[in-house]
Amino acid sequence: MLLMLIxxxxxxxxxxxxxxxxxxxxxxxxxxxxxxxxxxxxQADDELLAQCRxxxxxxxxxxxxxxxxxxxxxAGDLGLAVDGKTKISSIVGDRxxxxxxxALCAMGIGVPxxxxxxxxTGLCRDxxxxxxxxxxxxxxxxxxEFVSATLLILxxxxxxxxxxxxxxxxxxxxxxxxxxxxxxxxxxxxxxxxAHIMRMVRSSVIEVMAGDYIQMATLKGVPYWxxxxxxxxxxxLLPAINVVALTxxxxxxxxxxxxxxxxxxxxGRLMIxxxxxxxxxxxxxxxxxxxxxxxxxxxxxxxxxxxxxxxLRTMYTRK
Amino acid sequence: MxxxxxxxxxxxSRAAVIFKDLVSRPSGAIGLSLVIFHVGLAxxxxxxxPFDYKLQNSALMLSQPDAxxxxxxxxxxxDVFSRTLMGxxxxxxxxxxxxPLAVIWGxxxxxxxxxxxxxxxxxxMRIVDAFLSLPWILKMLVLIVTFGTGIEVLIPTLAFxxxxxxxxxxxAATHDVIARDFVWAAKARGHGRVSIIWRELLPNxxxxxxxEGAMRWSWMLLAFSSLSFLGFGVSPPTPDWGLMISDAxxxxxxxxxxxxxxxxxxxxxxxGINLTADALAKALGIDRAQKAPM
Numbered sequence: 001m002l003l004m005l006i007x008x009x010x011x012x013x014x015x016x017x018x019x020x021x022x023x024x025x026x027x028x029x030x031x032x033x034x035x036x037x038x039x040x041x042x043q044a045d046d047e048l049l050a051q052c053r054x055x056x057x058x059x060x061x062x063x064x065x066x067x068x069x070x071x072x073x074x075a076g077d078l079g080l081a082v083d084g085k086t087k088i089s090s091i092v093g094d095r096x097x098x099x100x101x102x103a104l105c106a107m108g109i110g111v112p113x114x115x116x117x118x119x120x121t122g123l124c125r126d127x128x129x130x131x132x133x134x135x136x137x138x139x140x141x142x143x144x145e146f147v148s149a150t151l152l153i154l155x156x157x158x159x160x161x162x163x164x165x166x167x168x169x170x171x172x173x174x175x176x177x178x179x180x181x182x183x184x185x186x187x188x189x190x191x192x193x194x195a196h197i198m199r200m201v202r203s204s205v206i207e208v209m210a211g212d213y214i215q216m217a218t219l220k221g222v223p224y225w226x227x228x229x230x231x232x233x234x235x236x237l238l239p240a241i242n243v244v245a246l247t248x249x250x251x252x253x254x255x256x257x258x259x260x261x262x263x264x265x266x267x268g269r270l271m272i273x274x275x276x277x278x279x280x281x282x283x284x285x286x287x288x289x290x291x292x293x294x295x296x297x298x299x300x301x302x303x304x305x306x307x308x309x310x311x312l313r314t315m316y317t318r319k
Numbered sequence: 320m321x322x323x324x325x326x327x328x329x330x331x332s333r334a335a336v337i338f339k340d341l342v343s344r345p346s347g348a349i350g351l352s353l354v355i356f357h358v359g360l361a362x363x364x365x366x367x368x369p370f371d372y373k374l375q376n377s378a379l380m381l382s383q384p385d386a387x388x389x390x391x392x393x394x395x396x397x398d399v400f401s402r403t404l405m406g407x408x409x410x411x412x413x414x415x416x417x418x419p420l421a422v423i424w425g426x427x428x429x430x431x432x433x434x435x436x437x438x439x440x441x442x443x444m445r446i447v448d449a450f451l452s453l454p455w456i457l458k459m460l461v462l463i464v465t466f467g468t469g470i471e472v473l474i475p476t477l478a479f480x481x482x483x484x485x486x487x488x489x490x491a492a493t494h495d496v497i498a499r500d501f502v503w504a505a506k507a508r509g510h511g512r513v514s515i516i517w518r519e520l521l522p523n524x525x526x527x528x529x530x531e532g533a534m535r536w537s538w539m540l541l542a543f544s545s546l547s548f549l550g551f552g553v554s555p556p557t558p559d560w561g562l563m564i565s566d567a568x569x570x571x572x573x574x575x576x577x578x579x580x581x582x583x584x585x586x587x588x589x590x591g592i593n594l595t596a597d598a599l600a601k602a603l604g605i606d607r608a609q610k611a612p613m
Binding site for chain 1: 445446448449450451452453454456457460461464465537541544545548549561564565568571572575578582585586589590593594597
């Protein structure tokens, strides 16, 4: 068990290392470097370019610079933005906090709702509540986020005037100031994640309820609801852990479109802005953070699943 | 070995059975009709649109829908209806080429490494994991910002990044097949790797790859329209739903018609593809709901 745990953590670390290599190599391979971006139209001046590269230490071999960057990142120092003055950790820190706030709010609404709906739709499969919820879920999952976001803004903030349609709070404002502006993005995000998790839970509830031991419990005379809660759900909800983990990773790294639509100052918008400005040091840092979150969350989910499932636990020990 | 002809006949009839099963499901029938409608529209729309998509008329700026301009006009006085009809062409062209490419390269690499196994496979999977842990939009935008937003950049970029998750799926499907008797039999008969991949593994992995391809198509379309929406996809004045929504969003409070046409068109196409993929998975006997979304 302990060995397996160590193995998984090591594999996760290896993945993060490969990610950092890919990020660094990607930036190296692409045409242009920090100096051509920093100098902009002045890059034609060879003297300036050479001076800048000397200042930024770009003449050293890539391996050296990678070691320095990766070492700094591990110690929490992400280096400087392309302007050579701003510390990346201070820019990224605020944005990460805001993204975290958005993700937490969306999860707070989405996950419980999804679990509830998933169980209900799974238990009354192919009946009215299931058909309605499943159809709505298909819509929520498939319609592009910017489309549903645009429609919600149109309905709730333009036609009905209930909620503000755009976030005007500055990036470094305390969390409380984001209410009520944060509500619409939270609703859109929780709709999407709710639909994904719900479908997963639904199919897993259906599968478990068809199992032999549920039939056994029914035959033994266990009443319906205690059977559902004590026998079926603990097994049915296990696979949900992984989907919830994926959704968390997605919430922390991939909600670029939503953040742009609502003008929300999170990590996603910083990513777009810095890609447009070609501020590659910031892009590198964000990529590294998001990838590490993804790996950690998935690792945590796998471990949780294993801890909760005796079958998997022994399977891995035997190996 | 009359099996070649026999197999062909069987394959033909199997495809027919699956197709019948597909269209007999309400989701399959609706989904497939939507997809066919949109593909057909993309092919004929340049010949049937009432107005030129790039014709600007300042007198008509943001004018309301009427008998001539059914969906009104946009901020440059262009006919929204004509632009909506043509707005899917670029998206369907790019994703229609990139999806098969992604499935082919991802599927091939996945099957190959599933077959080879061992250290090489382990290393490759770590690299795949690493790629998957980066947000899609970041990977793509970095390439697009560097190399431009033409189709010649978008197609390979989408095909490359959307092929990576296919590697995983194809590899897992190969692992399911590889321990079966007929693969051992082929190995015992002395067939080479190519022959085993082509004749034993591929036919058995194909079902999974087809469903995966249909799903990839809808995700790719989503990605493409999101890129357009963010301003990194189609360049104006080419009509594109994502771009149209993004342009019309600013005038939404007094001219919502600019948004509604492309919203309905884009949503119906993506829902159509998803319904088809769902029905296809059920017709082929693959339960997709069990898989986590990516």
